[in-house]
Amino acid sequence: MENIIRKGIAFDKKQLKEFDAASTKKGYKNRSDAIRDLIRKSLVDEKRENPESAMMGTLTLVYDHHEHNVQHNLTHIQHHHPGLIRSTLHVHMNESKCMEVLVLEGKVKNITGLADEILSSQGVLHGKLVLTG
Ligand code: NI
Structure with missing residues (x-):
């Protein structure tokens, strides 16, 4: 070694x-x-800590799909950042809640910007971004 x-x-x-x-x-x-x-x-x-660092991340979020337009808005946001999103996973948790996991890759400032935009969307109940690299 x-x-x-x-x-x-x-x-x-x-x-x-x-x-x-x-x-x-x-x-x-x-x-x-x-x-x-x-x-x-x-x-x-x-x-x-460096906004310019290239990293990967997962954004996990939970939302109520009964909330007006939430799915439409989330899809709209995601289609505006195709280069940042490597993969998505959708799980129907129960009759009202959905969980999504987005695998992200890009500069820290772009990943956190997208995560903030998604997590502050109306109808998103909670979520968490984990950055790694
Ligand atoms: Ni669902």
Whole structure:
């Protein structure tokens, strides 16, 4: 594994003990794996803060299809951003609620702009955007 380098890092004894216990509880087999995942998470968080970063995301939303025009409006919005939307999934949750999951790819500012537009549409009950990359 030539891309791996070893470094000595100083830790607070008590914090390291707590970190190891939490990591073990989560299923990590060793401390290095847990720390590497933390670093990856930190780098993705950093990327998320830059509006120009290229990322992928999922937008999950729930709406009431009885609400006047909601499906028409959501379809209209989505057709205006074909380059951002890679895939969509629609699930009929019950007699009134629908769930949609949109897989998005593009600049952070464009993904969040589209997510804000969709989530603020009338009839959308709630939703959440998750960015990754
Ligand atoms: Ni439905």
